[in-house]
Amino acid sequence: MAAQNMSKIRMFSCIIWLALCFLVECEDRQQQLRFDGKTGEFRILQVADMHYADGKKTLCEDVFPQQMASCSDLNTTAFIRRLILAEKPNLIVFTGDNIYGFDASDPEISMNAAFAPAILSNIPWAAVLGNHDQESTLSREGVMKHIITMKNTLSQLNPLEVHIIDGFGNYNLEVHGVGDSGLVNKSLLNLYFLDSGDYSTVPSIPGYGWIKPSQQLWFQRTSLKLKRSYTKKPEPQKAPAPGLVYFHIPLPEYASFDSSNFTGVKQEGISSASINSGFFTTMVEAGDVKAAFTGHDHLNDFCGELTGIHLCYAGGFGYHAYGKAGWTRRARMVVASLEKTGKGAWGTVKSIKTWKRLDDEHLTAIDSQVLWSKSSSGGRRKKPIGRL
Numbered sequence: 125m126a127a128q129n130m131s132k133i134r135m136f137s138c139i140i141w142l143a144l145c146f147l148v149e150c151e152d153r154q155q156q157l158r159f160d161g162k163t164g165e166f167r168i169l170q171v172a173d174m175h176y177a178d179g180k181k182t183l184c185e186d187v188f189p190q191q192m193a194s195c196s197d198l199n200t201t202a203f204i205r206r207l208i209l210a211e212k213p214n215l216i217v218f219t220g221d222n223i224y225g226f227d228a229s230d231p232e233i234s235m236n237a238a239f240a241p242a243i244l245s246n247i248p249w250a251a252v253l254g255n256h257d258q259e260s261t262l263s264r265e266g267v268m269k270h271i272i273t274m275k276n277t278l279s280q281l282n283p284l285e286v287h288i289i290d291g292f293g294n295y296n297l298e299v300h301g302v303g304d305s306g307l308v309n310k311s312l313l314n315l316y317f318l319d320s321g322d323y324s325t326v327p328s329i330p331g332y333g334w335i336k337p338s339q340q341l342w343f344q345r346t347s348l349k350l351k352r353s354y355t356k357k358p359e360p361q362k363a364p365a366p367g368l369v370y371f372h373i374p375l376p377e378y379a380s381f382d383s384s385n386f387t388g389v390k391q392e393g394i395s396s397a398s399i400n401s402g403f404f405t406t407m408v409e410a411g412d413v414k415a416a417f418t419g420h421d422h423l424n425d426f427c428g429e430l431t432g433i434h435l436c437y438a439g440g441f442g443y444h445a446y447g448k449a450g451w452t453r454r455a456r457m458v459v460a461s462l463e464k465t466g467k468g469a470w471g472t473v474k475s476i477k478t479w480k481r482l483d484d485e486h487l488t489a490i491d492s493q494v495l496w497s498k499s500s501s502g503g504r505r506k507k508p509i510g511r512l
C-alpha cells in the first residue's frame with residue numbers, strides 16, 4: 125500500500141515537473157529567439173513604410189488609374205499575409221512609417237490593423253519608428269508605448285539599463301543557438317533596433333533627424349557586452365557574432381554607391397539627415413555589424429557594401445505610401461544560416477543572405493545576394509601573409 129502511494133506521488137510529481145518544463149519551454153519560445161533546429165536558419169522579413177491609415181477607407185497612392193477603385197490599405201494587409209505564408213519568417217521587422225499618422229483618424233486602431241497579420245501569424249515581431257508614425261494624436265513616445273503592449277511583439281520602449289537615451293524604440297534582440305547544441309545559451313546573431321528620429325530640432329540644421337550620441341553610446345556598450353560573452357566560456361568564439369541593424373532613415377553613407385557597386389535600384393535621392401552624426405563610423409568600429417537595413421526612400425531598394433558593412437533599403441511596401449505605378453511594392457528577406465560542425469551538430473553562423481519579394485502573382489524573388497559569409501569575413505578577404 126505504502127509503496128503504491130509512493131509510486132503515485134512519484135508519478136504525480138513527475139507530471140507536475142513535465143508541466144513546468146512545458147511552461148518554461150513555452151515561455152522560452154515566446155521570449156528567446158532561436159535558430160531553427162531542423163533547418164539551421166533564422167529568417168527575418170523586413171517590412172518598410174506600410175503607411176497604414178484607415179484601412180478600407182484609405183486609398184492607394186501611385187497605382188495605375190484603373191487600379192485605384194479597388195486599392196486600399198487592405199492591399200498592404202494582403203501582401204504581408206501572403207509573404208508570411210510564403211517565407212515562414214522567424215521574426216518580422218517593421219522599420220518605421222508603419223502608420224501614416226497624418227491620415228490616421230485613430231493611431232491605435234491604425235497600428236492594430238497594420239500589425240494584425242504579424243499578430244495573427246503568432247510569429248514574433250519588432251518595430252521601430254519612422255518620421256510619420258507620430259503625426260496623428262499620439263506622440264512618438266505614445267506610439268512606441270502602444271506598440272510594446274501588442275501581442276507577440278519583442279519591441280521595447282528603450283533599454284532598461286540606460287537612464288537617458290534619445291528617442292523611443294532603441295533595443296537589441298539576441299538569436300540563440302539551436303536547443304540541443306552547446307550554443308543553446310549563446311547569441312549567434314545580434315539584432316539592433318534604433319530610433320533614427322523624425323526631423324531636426326536644431327534650428328540651424330534643416331531636414332530629417334539622426335541617431336544621437338546617447339544612442340550610439342548604448343549601441344557601442346551593447347555590442348561590446350555581446351562580444352565579451354560570445355568570446356568567453358562555454359564554447360568561446362574567436363570573432364564576434366554577426367550583427368544586423370534596423371532603423372528608418374538611411375545614413376549619409378547610403379550615397380556612396382552607384383549602379384556599378386550596388387544590387388537593386390536607386391530611383392530617388394538619399395533622404396538622410398543633412399548632417400552626419402557618425403553612426404556609420406560607430407558601426408565600423410564596433411566590428412560586429414555586417415549590414416544595416418532602412419526604409420524611408422520608397423523608390424530605392426538597393427544594397428551596397430562600404431568597408432565591410434552592407435547598407436540596404438527594403439523598398440516601399442505600403443500601398444498608401446508614395447511609389448511608382450508599375451514598380452511593384454516589395455519587402456526584404458534576410459536569412460542567416462548555421463554551419464554544421466564536425467560532429468553533425470549546428471555550429472555558429474556560416475552565412476547571411478538577402479533577397480526581395482515583389483507583390484506580384486508569384487511573389488517573385490529578386491536580387492538574391494550574400495551579405496556575409498564566415499570564410500570571406502564580410503567581403504574583406506584576409507591578405508595572404510608571408511611568402512606565396
Ligand SMILES: *[C@@H]1O[C@H](CO)[C@@H](O)[C@H](O)[C@H]1NC(C)=O
Pocket residue numbers: 187191194195196198199
Ligand atoms: C488590391 O486588392 C484587390 C482585392 O484583392 C485587388 O482586386 C486589386 O487588384 C489589388 N490592387 C493592387 C494594385 O494590387
Ligand SMILES: *[C@@H]1O[C@H](CO)[C@@H](O)[C@H](O)[C@H]1NC(C)=O
Pocket residue numbers: 305306307308309358
Ligand atoms: C543553458 O542554460 C541553462 C539554464 O541556465 C542551463 O541549465 C544549461 O546547462 C545551459 N546549457 C549549456 C549547454 O550551456
Ligand SMILES: *[C@@H]1O[C@H](CO)[C@@H](O)[C@H](O)[C@H]1NC(C)=O
Pocket residue numbers: 380381382384385429430
Ligand atoms: C562606387 O563606384 C563609384 C564610381 O562608379 C565610386 O565613385 C564609388 O566610390 C564606389 N563606391 C564604393 C563604396 O565603392
